[in-house]
Amino acid sequence: MTVVEEVVSFARDYINNPANRTEERKQKIRKALRHLTGQFLNFGCSTCYIEAVFKILNITKMASSKYELKKGVVLQVFGDPKKTCTNATITDELGDWYMKNHPEKMVFFVRYPKPQRPVIPPKVKILPEETKVVEADPVAEAQGIMTEAIEQVLEPKPKRKPAKKKTVKKDD
Amino acid sequence: MTIGCNQIVDCILKNCEQLVPGIKDKAYFINYDCIDKDLSTFDPDNSLLCTQLVLKTFSPPCYAYCVEGYNFSNEHSVALVKKTYQKVWEHNFIFRIFDNTPEDKLWIQNAIDSRFLIIIENNYSKEDAVEGDGRTVFEILGWDFGLELNAAERNTGDEEMLGGWVLTAGCSDKLKESLPPRSYFVTDIATTRLALESLLAPCCD
Numbered sequence: 001m002t003v004v005e006e007v008v009s010f011a012r013d014y015i016n017n018p019a020n021r022t023e024e025r026k027q028k029i030r031k032a033l034r035h036l037t038g039q040f041l042n043f044g045c046s047t048c049y050i051e052a053v054f055k056i057l058n059i060t061k062m063a064s065s066k067y068e069l070k071k072g073v074v075l076q077v078f079g080d081p082k083k084t085c086t087n088a089t090i091t092d093e094l095g096d097w098y099m100k101n102h103p104e105k106m107v108f109f110v111r112y113p114k115p116q117r118p119v120i121p122p123k124v125k126i127l128p129e130e131t132k133v134v135e136a137d138p139v140a141e142a143q144g145i146m147t148e149a150i151e152q153v154l155e156p157k158p159k160r161k162p163a164k165k166k167t168v169k170k171d172d
Numbered sequence: 173m174t175i176g177c178n179q180i181v182d183c184i185l186k187n188c189e190q191l192v193p194g195i196k197d198k199a200y201f202i203n204y205d206c207i208d209k210d211l212s213t214f215d216p217d218n219s220l221l222c223t224q225l226v227l228k229t230f231s232p233p234c235y236a237y238c239v240e241g242y243n244f245s246n247e248h249s250v251a252l253v254k255k256t257y258q259k260v261w262e263h264n265f266i267f268r269i270f271d272n273t274p275e276d277k278l279w280i281q282n283a284i285d286s287r288f289l290i291i292i293e294n295n296y297s298k299e300d301a302v303e304g305d306g307r308t309v310f311e312i313l314g315w316d317f318g319l320e321l322n323a324a325e326r327n328t329g330d331e332e333m334l335g336g337w338v339l340t341a342g343c344s345d346k347l348k349e350s351l352p353p354r355s356y357f358v359t360d361i362a363t364t365r366l367a368l369e370s371l372l373a374p375c376c377d
Contacts, residue, residue, distance in 0.1 A: 002232070035232060037374045040275065059374060070211065071227035071234060074358050074367045084363065086370040107211065110229050 007032040008060055011053045021049070032056050067095030068111040075105060189298055195248050196293040197241040199267060202227065202371070204287040204318030206234030214354070222312055222354045225291075227371060235373035236291065241268050248292050248313070253348050260348035263313040265290050270336040272326065280324055280337065287318030290341065291356060291368065306361030310368065311353040319343060 007028055013020050014029075026049055030041045033052045036059050042048050069075065069087035075098060076084040085094050098105055099112060103121055106112060120126065208226040215221040227234040247266040252259055269276050290313040298308045313319055323340035327333065343349055358364045 037377075039375070069370070070208070070229060072225045072367055072371045073211075074224065074363055074370075076359060076363070084366075086366050088370055089366075108226070 003028050004032045004035060004056060004060060007053065007056050011057055014053060015050055021046070029053060029056070036060075065090065065095070066092045066111075066113050067109060070108050070110055073108040075108065077102070187298075192294075192296040194244050194295045195246050196295065197244065197246060198293065199239050199241075199246055199265070200236040200291040200368070200371070200376075201239055201283075202236045202289045202291070203234065204289060204314070206230065207289060220351060220354055221307075222315075222356045223358055225312065225356060225367070225371070236368070236371035236376075237373045238376040239267055239269075242270055245270075246292070248311075250313075250352055260350060261352050262343050263319060263349050263353055265292065265313055265319065265341045266338070267341070268333065268336055268338050270333070272335060272337070276337065280321070280339065283321045283339075283341075284324070287314075287320050288341075289314045289318055292353075297361070304357070304360050306364070307355060307357045309361060310356035310364060312356050313341075313353045314343070314349065315351070315354050316349045317344065317347050 007025075010020075010025060014025055029049050029052050033039055033041060033056060036056060041052055067090050069085075069090055071087065074084065074086050075090070075094075083094065083097070085091075095109075095112065099115065101122060206227050208228045211224070211226040212222065213224040215223055227236075245268040247264075249264045249266075251262045251264075253262050269280075292311050292313065294309055294311065296308050297306045299305045300307060319341040320343075321339060322342045323338075325338045326335065328335045330336075356364065356368075358367045
């Protein structure tokens, strides 16, 4: 959790309960304000802290849209300037439109709702699944022939039958 | 067969428009590590024209931080540096801070320990009906390696600065930029300003 998120989480409690305005929280408010606006707080001014909390809440409130673009990104479509937007101007409708019609631009989004179904761009057709015909793989075939040949070459010789005992003929 | 790797393929014709020197007082500093080079795009026909500059999504968040001078106090220069075999570019940016608060000194110390890109805004905005007006306005310095702070000076007896800071950002001693500063232009000047606005830190307001 970042310092800003921490301040947002305890903002209500900080404003309502003077007892909970600890030095630790004040330090976090100072850090968050410095981080977001570059401003410095007067250490001794207690109302300044409350004003700072409201300022932080106002800045972070902007992130309530479903979509958030990366900084510097301008989404635009050729021939339709109404579709041009940055993170400051994107609306949920525009975001939905881009998601539906230009899913390839999702790389420029930091945050977007997860689609329930896979998004298929227009002009893209999904063909019905065909029965796969298993074709002979020439490489595998060649390998098979090789192994067969090797086996033939290295074929183990049949075991010799135990030699019969020589019978010595007695000369009569 | 050519000796080099490139050839001249176009003409430069007379420019009847009046050039305007200098840059605006506001410059924008972006930490080098924040640049998303994968998503940033350049014109396919001209690698010196950046058509989209995207920042990474980090925590703490990446921003373009403003540094504002006063009365044309910012200066920029660029120069070709000839090495034995290759030619590279030196990007320079001189800026002045007319103050001496602990925050200013902390900013300077942080800048000394970092590398950054600088976006400058030229006073010269060329009108071009074909390619679009204002393609000469914004430039990005230090795209390849980022710039660093090479000099920082404060002289309390200086009659011009009155005890303010004079800072010089530029390339490393050895590693220079491969190309001149990139122009930054997204479709038209209004869209470019919109894109730049989306990069700015809240403290820029």
